[in-house]
Amino acid sequence: MTKQDALPIGVRNVTKTYGDVHALDDVSLDVKSGEFLTLLGPSGSGKTTLLMVLAGFTRPDRGSLKFGADEVVRKPPHLRDVGMVFQNYALFPHMTVAGNVGYPLRLRRVSKPELAERVERALETVQLGGYGERCIDQLSGGQKQRVALARAIVFEPRILLMDEPLSALDKKLRDRMQIELRHLHEKLGMTTVYVTHDQREALTMSDRIAVVNFGRIMQLATPQQLYDQPENRFVADFIGDSSFLDVERTGRDIAAGGTVLKTIRPIPDANALSLMMRPERVRLLEGAAGDDVNEFAATVSEVVYQGESFLLYARLQDGTEMAVRGAIRSGSFDRLPKPGDAVRLGLDSADTVILVGEEQRP
Ligand code: ADP
Ligand code: MG
Numbered sequence: 001m002t003k004q005d006a007l008p009i010g011v012r013n014v015t016k017t018y019g020d021v022h023a024l025d026d027v028s029l030d031v032k033s034g035e036f037l038t039l040l041g042p043s044g045s046g047k048t049t050l051l052m053v054l055a056g057f058t059r060p061d062r063g064s065l066k067f068g069a070d071e072v073v074r075k076p077p078h079l080r081d082v083g084m085v086f087q088n089y090a091l092f093p094h095m096t097v098a099g100n101v102g103y104p105l106r107l108r109r110v111s112k113p114e115l116a117e118r119v120e121r122a123l124e125t126v127q128l129g130g131y132g133e134r135c136i137d138q139l140s141g142g143q144k145q146r147v148a149l150a151r152a153i154v155f156e157p158r159i160l161l162m163d164e165p166l167s168a169l170d171k172k173l174r175d176r177m178q179i180e181l182r183h184l185h186e187k188l189g190m191t192t193v194y195v196t197h198d199q200r201e202a203l204t205m206s207d208r209i210a211v212v213n214f215g216r217i218m219q220l221a222t223p224q225q226l227y228d229q230p231e232n233r234f235v236a237d238f239i240g241d242s243s244f245l246d247v248e249r250t251g252r253d254i255a256a257g258g259t260v261l262k263t264i265r266p267i268p269d270a271n272a273l274s275l276m277m278r279p280e281r282v283r284l285l286e287g288a289a290g291d292d293v294n295e296f297a298a299t300v301s302e303v304v305y306q307g308e309s310f311l312l313y314a315r316l317q318d319g320t321e322m323a324v325r326g327a328i329r330s331g332s333f334d335r336l337p338k339p340g341d342a343v344r345l346g347l348d349s350a351d352t353v354i355l356v357g358e359e360q361r362p
Contacts, residue, residue, distance in 0.1 A: 006034035006191045007068045007081075007158045009054065014063030016049055016215075023049040024060065025215035031193060032207075036185050038194045040202040041212030042238070047195045050212070051163050054193060056080050067159065078107065080159075083152030083190075087164040089144045091136050097123070097147050098132030104155045122154040123147075125184065142173045149181075153188060160185075160192045166201070178204050199239045203227070211235050227278075229265065233355055236276045243323045245316075247273035247354060254354065257296050257316040263352035264292075272357030279311065279325035281351040284337065285344040292349045298322060300341045305333060312336065314343055 009031040016024040023046045031037045039047045052058035053065065056077035065073040072080055083104075091100050102119045110118070123129050126146040136144065145165060152160060165181075166174045182205050185192050196202055202209045203223040210220045211234070219226060219235045230236040233244070245256040249271075254261050256275040267273070289295045298314035301321065310333055312324040322345055337343050 005158065006189055008033040009159065009191060009193070010064075010066040011050075011054075012064040012066075014050070014053060014060045014065065016046075016053065016058065016060045022046075022215045024053070027063070027215070027217060029210060029217060029220065031191055034189050034191055036182070036192045036194065036205060036207045038196060038202040038206040038209045039212050040196055040199060040209050040238075042197060045212045046215035047197075047212055048163055049215075051161050051193060051195050054159070055082055055084050055161055081157050082159045082161055083155070083157035085145075085148050085152045085160075085162040085165045087167055089148045089168075091144060091147060091151075093136050095136065096132065097128070097134045097136065097139070100136065100147055101132075101150045101154050104151060108155060118154055119150075122150040125153065125187075126150045127180075141169050142177065145169065145177065149184075153184075153190075158190055160188075160190045161194075162192070163195045164197070165194075167196070167198075174201070181205065203239070211238060213238075229353060230276065230355065233274070233276075233357075236353075236355060241279050241323070241325070242276050243279065243321060244355075245275045245277070245320055245322070246357065247275050249273070257318065257320060257322070259294055259296050261294055261352055261354075262292060262349040263354060264349050265353055267354045268356050270356045273354050274357045276353040276355050277322060277347055278351065279323040280309075281347060282322060282324045283346045284312070284324060284326070285346040289344070289346050293346045294349065294352055296322065296345045296347070298343055298345055300337045300339050300343055302339060303336055310336060314345060 011027055011029040014024050014027045027050060039050060041047050049058060053060050056075060064071060098119050101122055102115050105115045105118060119132060123131055126149050128143065128146050128150065166177050169177060178201055194205065206223055208220060208222055209226055211218045213234055219231045226235060226239055236242050247254050247256045254267060254273065261275065285295060296316060298316050300312060300314050302313040304311040309325050309327055314322050324345060
């Protein structure tokens, strides 16, 4: 397989309804040439529908879809130059591995000798060199997924679409395949749109992530931007752990949990605001807090042992709860505060993220 020119994808105002369900609600999205972009969202949020629109299996009610300069919204799937990997592999069980991988080439009437060579090359790319004559039902789940991947890339498409391709694999294999898929993408360089409901998978693999909910894109950003600066409660809740405190405004000041907040981040222009805190960014303070630290007085309500880390819950005077996560080193768990103890919690101004308050349905 050779690295070739990738194509950008432009989605404009794409809408698809099934009866009352807005599977896609006026979606616009640009995927850059050669980018690995992930659609991340809960079940039923519209991820598969959007991927099927890209592949050409679903025609949207409205909207435009461009691959490079070409409008493709009316083009049938086999003319789109798109490779696709499905969740359930969708392999032909009665064909050999080589039969499956060679299928797209036979559709394209590639000559036999060239076909054999390209099939073997694709199998080598997914680390299944020499497996051509095996039967599909002799393969493990991970190997089947590699065959499906080889079949998707064998005709060197400029766009690769994958719908939850790893969800049937066990966790260890999934972790390894995530890294492998990422390396494969770096090697082949095709524009890739990847679907998952697993936030950690999305953070691990993607150049950028589009968080999808109710058929809409809630935020499109790099993994770090999504984690550190979510734009709304949905994204903050869906990616990583977080706890929230109501924010009050008094003149120019904002306060939460009885503390006037210092933040170096933007404060949204809205009445109802909340403070988002990642548990691993909150610290148990000992001694004086620095100038750029927001300090909260609280009482420990629960301490949980989680192996590599602890999770400590503490209540502020108004009853709201904050969570603190920290690493456990030899013996350190036993020295943690206990339920009922008074503690001071610290949050750096750089980690003090203010969001629009209510959970908002678009
Ligand atoms: P996801 O892949 O994020 O789980 P889908 O794109 O499969 O979500 O579905 C989005 C919404 O559209 C869901 O409410 C689903 O039930 C509905 N939907 C998807 N495909 C069809 C279909 N062919 N007929 C009716 N409803 C559908
Ligand atoms: Mg789906």
